[in-house]
Amino acid sequence: MSAADQVEVEVHPDAATLATSVAGEVVRRIEDAQARGEVPQVGLTGGSIAVRIHAEIGRIGPESEVDWSQVVFWWGDERYVDRDSDDRNARSARSGFLDALGVDPARVHEAPALDSGLSLDDAAAAYGQEVREHGAGAFEVLMLGVGPDGHVASLFPGHPALAVDDAVAVGVPDSPKPPPGRITLTFPALRRSRAVFFVVSGEEKAEAVARALAPDGTVEETPARGVVDPGADSPTQAIWFLDRPAASLL
Template identity: 65%
Template sequence: MSAAEVRRHDDADVLVGDVASALLERIEAAQARGETPDIGLTGGSIAEELHRELARRAPDSSVDWSRVAFWWGDERFVAADSPDRNAGQARESLLDHVAVDPARVHEVPASDQVAAAEEAAEAYAAALREHGSGTFEVLMLGIGPDGHCASMFPGHPALDVRDAVAVAVHDSPKPPPDRVSLTFEAMNRSRAVWFIASGEGKAEAVARALAPEGTVAETPARGVRGAETVWWLDEAAASAL
């Protein structure tokens, strides 16, 4: 795995535009190779802005959206119609506006579909094994002010899970308390991991994640590296570097 690359942008709007351009180009290149790329989506406000920008640009791109497989790095274990769901946010801002193949949109089962987060994690892992290519073309992740990514929180037992694709997370320090997350091993099976962060509130966590020294237990984002790892930051999020 190569060293992480940092790309700084003047503000959040420029950041979103550059990530959208790069992602569309990446999908187009994969499809030109005859692949159906696996793309890992994330949640949060900057992700929602990115999704809307992708939807806006979709008519002018050559991406065949029916030949893109969509996954999520993590999901909140709540009802399928809950506004807390990352999948619901992505549908409203992107997936409902482009011609996706519903069979290639792989959501984590919701709390009104299965009995427990463990069952949801097992089903999601099985879907990734059955339908995934084995490698994410791009896995997009955010970072919390505490350094968490996906639903991997500082000091949480889920950080130590090995030989698994997905894990149930309970007692999350950030509500809702029950979640499902890809494991580090699954996230690291990525051609590209893209961390996307905006705002001064993320600056300290970004600096810790990129520091020469530090632990994954303290800053879980340190535990995710793809064959290529890029930190897409606006100047506010990069201000502590």
């Protein structure tokens, strides 16, 4: 089955309902993986919708069958700021559910922060090496937001990082949205996922969603198209979780 045959679209009335649905599906997939005897690895994202999802996981997590001490967490990208900066994607997840649910800190793999003293490139290389050493070969679930320009993680339209195929993670020193310094997983790393959840809320992202799901288009213009290659056989399932405003141009 081609990746194109495995793309699903779910449209929810609003951002709150969307977040509830995504959180429930993430928890269910973690439960299923643990029932198979696996230690699931989950890729998290950032942004306002992620804050809602984190809060909902924190709410339903204690009542689930998940052993939260046996789940491994990563991020698809991270802002290169100090570890306790409000801009850090990881800080949102820590406060939203990781700290409250008893996740083993050794299984939470944050990218290095600015106050680590590493250069951006060295920090990206260190994160890539951590994925190689502690990753299980694939994410059980990878969550990705999509920007109004069609970017995913910190892979932006027209950026040289789109073409990187020989590294797990790269530094992006010139992000078109602040803060400028980012660490991002590359397409080859993002594609190593059993399921990718594209989570998109808001009318300002409707055009990017429509471009990403259109029959024709380029990854250079809309990087979200590059996570799951529709022209190749792939085990990856892609689910687009949208609210009505984000789906308004489909």
